[in-house]
Amino acid sequence: MNPFVIHTGVVAPLDRVNVDTDAIIPKQFLKRIERSGFGQFLFYEWRFTVDGEPIDSFILNTPAYKESTVLLARNNFGCGSSREHAPWALLDYGFRCVIAPSFADIFYNNCFKNGILPIKLSEEQVDELFNRAQNKPNYQLTIDLQEQVVRDNDGLSYPFEVDSYRRYCLLNGLDDIGITLQYEDKIAAYEASR
Amino acid sequence: MTARTMFEKIWDNHVIHEEAGKPSLLYIDLHLVHEVTSPQAFEGLRLAGRRVRRPELTFATMDHNVPTADRFNVKDPISRQQMETLTANCEEFGITLADLNSPDQGIVHVIGPELGLTHPGKTIVCGDSHTSTHGAFGALAFGIGTSEVEHVLATQCLQQSKPKTMEVRVNGDLPFGVSAKDLILAIIAKYGTDFATGYVVEYTGAAIRSLTMEERMTVCNMTIEGGARAGLIAPDQTTFDYLKGKRYVPQGEDFLAAVEAWKELCTDKGAVFDACVEIDAAEIAPQVTWGTSPGMGTNITSTVPSPESFETAAQRKAAQDALAYMDLAPGTPMSEIKIDRVFIGSCTNGRIEDLRKAAEVAKGRKVSPSVHAMVVPGSQAVKQLAEQEGLHLIFQEAGFDWRESGCSMCLAMNPDILSEGERCASTSNRNFEGRQGRGGRTHLVSPEMAAAAAIAGHFVDVREWKSENASKEVFQ
Numbered sequence: 012m013n014p015f016v017i018h019t020g021v022v023a024p025l026d027r028v029n030v031d032t033d034a035i036i037p038k039q040f041l042k043r044i045e046r047s048g049f050g051q052f053l054f055y056e057w058r059f060t061v062d063g064e065p066i067d068s069f070i071l072n073t074p075a076y077k078e079s080t081v082l083l084a085r086n087n088f089g090c091g092s093s094r095e096h097a098p099w100a101l102l103d104y105g106f107r108c109v110i111a112p113s114f115a116d117i118f119y120n121n122c123f124k125n126g127i128l129p130i131k132l133s134e135e136q137v138d139e140l141f142n143r144a145q146n147k148p149n150y151q152l153t154i155d156l157q158e159q160v161v162r163d164n165d166g167l168s169y170p171f172e173v174d175s176y177r178r179y180c181l182l183n184g185l186d187d188i189g190i191t192l193q194y195e196d197k198i199a200a201y202e203a204s205r
Numbered sequence: 206m207t208a209r210t211m212f213e214k215i216w217d218n219h220v221i222h223e224e225a226g227k228p229s230l231l232y233i234d235l236h237l238v239h240e241v242t243s244p245q246a247f248e249g250l251r252l253a254g255r256r257v258r259r260p261e262l263t264f265a266t267m268d269h270n271v272p273t274a275d276r277f278n279v280k281d282p283i284s285r286q287q288m289e290t291l292t293a294n295c296e297e298f299g300i301t302l303a304d305l306n307s308p309d310q311g312i313v314h315v316i317g318p319e320l321g322l323t324h325p326g327k328t329i330v331c332g333d334s335h336t337s338t339h340g341a342f343g344a345l346a347f348g349i350g351t352s353e354v355e356h357v358l359a360t361q362c363l364q365q366s367k368p369k370t371m372e373v374r375v376n377g378d379l380p381f382g383v384s385a386k387d388l389i390l391a392i393i394a395k396y397g398t399d400f401a402t403g404y405v406v407e408y409t410g411a412a413i414r415s416l417t418m419e420e421r422m423t424v425c426n427m428t429i430e431g432g433a434r435a436g437l438i439a440p441d442q443t444t445f446d447y448l449k450g451k452r453y454v455p456q457g458e459d460f461l462a463a464v465e466a467w468k469e470l471c472t473d474k475g476a477v478f479d480a481c482v483e484i485d486a487a488e489i490a491p492q493v494t495w496g497t498s499p500g501m502g503t504n505i506t507s508t509v510p511s512p513e514s515f516e517t518a519a520q521r522k523a524a525q526d527a528l529a530y531m532d533l534a535p536g537t538p539m540s541e542i543k544i545d546r547v548f549i550g551s552c553t554n555g556r557i558e559d560l561r562k563a564a565e566v567a568k569g570r571k572v573s574p575s576v577h578a579m580v581v582p583g584s585q586a587v588k589q590l591a592e593q594e595g596l597h598l599i600f601q602e603a604g605f606d607w608r609e610s611g612c613s614m615c616l617a618m619n620p621d622i623l624s625e626g627e628r629c630a631s632t633s634n635r636n637f638e639g640r641q642g643r644g645g646r647t648h649l650v651s652p653e654m655a656a657a658a659a660i661a662g663h664f665v666d667v668r669e670w671k672s673e674n675a676s677k678e679v680f681q
């Protein structure tokens with residue numbers, strides 16, 4: 012897993028509540044047996060027509076947001092199916108960070124396991140970011156995980172909370188299985204006790 | 206000892222390692238695996254040279270991609286590859302697999318309980334969000350992502366931060382003609398799709414106690430649509446009666462000992478939940494969703510709401526978007542919404558009792574000529590039993606399509622799919638945009654409401670039909 016320390020990128024504002032993982036990566040693309048290559052299918056049914064033509068009005072098809080790496084979203088982002096293909100698709104497309112007032116649990120968890128940083132900010136703060144991202148072309152944010160703060164070039168600075176252990180793993184790109192296997196003795200003892 | 210909730214007891218029983226500021230390491234008793242969320246996990250194991258730590262605690266089936274008409278003829282090459290990959294992985298790592306040839310095949314959350322793999326007090330995970338279904342037995346069961354599937358395969362453990370607990374107390378009795386599906390849809394419509402985010406919900410109250418096991422599974426299944434990590438119902442005599450004699454349940458003396466241990470799991474008197482909500486079952490009517498999120502639902506006797514009636518700007522916009530997608534006008538009576546398709550099945554409502562209830566409505570009636578309706582049993586065992594009872598004949602005579610077991614049109618990864626603009630009454634659990642096919646419009650309902658809609662061609666209040674039926678029987 013790639014470590015996440017500090018990241019600067021263009022912000023794509025996705026102005027919908029309850030964006031579910033079916034929308035992030037529709038099921039017809041879940042059949043691959045690899046982890047990579049899902050980015051081309053991200054938000055497929057919002058991005059493309061039935062004939063595969065790009066839908067111009069969708070945010071990621073707007074030239075100004077094409078290169079974005081920070082996704083700005085609304086409440087309950089990532090709800091629905093537990094498919095990890097959703098963070099895989101976001102990551103493969105190029106997103107390293109998602110900012111929203113709230114996330115669905117499983118999705119939130121899955122992000123950390125794939126080197127994406129999900130950040131919860133208040134509704135007011137998210138409103139303000141939407142304001143800026145929608146009105147200022149090429150609006151960029153810098154996300155500093157070390158300092159736990161989101162900054163822009165106009166003096167905005169929002170601190171954010173993140174679980175200290177998840178932060179540690181993300182900063183160091185640590186793989187969970189390796190960490191758990193350090194407790195092999197305890198696992199074996201537990202198994203022996205039952 | 207301090208009073209503990211059922212969740213806390215199960216949690217405490219499975220913690221291997223705890224350290225401040227870190228997630229706990231939790232032992233997993235049962236890991237269910239299916240073809241869609243596992244290939245990358247097995248690939249990860251192979252790349253790291255790891256094995257499956259406890260293949261005997263792992264059980265696999267194929268369900269999501271399975272065709273339900275001609276099941277051995279998997280036309281989509283990628284679907285076939287996904288199923289073949291699962292077969293190869295199970296062989297390589299020594300995991301029991303209920304494949305298409307097996308009489309045990311079915312939707313993973315239908316077969317777990319059916320085979321008796323699901324027990325009270327177990328920790329159960331699966332790479333599928335509706336793993337919450339198994340909580341109906343008083344098992345701590347939740348969905349995980351593929352990285353976690355790999356983690357559990359390799360270590361039989363999971364890193365978890367401890368969720369909070371919420372009690373959802375359902376007082377009174379469900380009224381005549383109102384099902385468990387209506388109960389959970391009504392709870393989500395009332396409290397929203399994220400009311401339980403971060404919580405494990407325990408359902409209590411008289412209405413819950415009087416539900417059958419299968420009805421409890423329906424409630425716990427959709428708990429995830431309220432955002433919860435898991436749903437739980439304390440095991441009782443109903444649970445023990447259901448489990449007795451199932452294949453993977455302890456037998457004889459061992460069963461009696463197990464029951465004694467299971468009884469200890471219940472939340473202690475005086476234990477404190479982090480949050481509580483209470484509802485009165487008597488207020489609940491049959492539900493139909495009108496929007497693109499399971500929380501966008503209302504009573505059959507009601508009308509499609511106006512976006513202006515919602516409190517926040519975000520809710521108003523969501524309702525507006527949903528109505529545009531669903532092509533519904535505010536103020537339309539729910540009972541006037543015409544449908545094209547009916548899907549009876551899924552891990553929410555594809556069990557034998559669901560099929561019996563739908564058949565009761567369908568009996569002696571005919572599916573509307575403008576509707577294509579299908580019944581997809583949740584498992585091969587459900588299918589067999591239904592056929593023994595002659596339910597398939599009732600459905601077929603009424604004009605329903607009787608299918609083989611699988612997830613089918615719940616998420617339409619197989620050929621069972623809605624076309625653009627088609628409107629479906631579905632007993633599944635998600636009405637997201639495109640879930641049942643691009644441009645398809647899904648209304649979530651109970652099996653009896655779906656069957657009635659198939660016959661009428663539009664939604665109807667099934668309570669009226671049921672009383673008709675009842676009086677018919679009295680007079681015959």
Ligand code: SF4
Nearest residue numbers: 335551552612615616
């Ligand atoms: S029936 Fe639907 S919700 Fe249940 S496991 Fe299958 S796809 Fe998932």
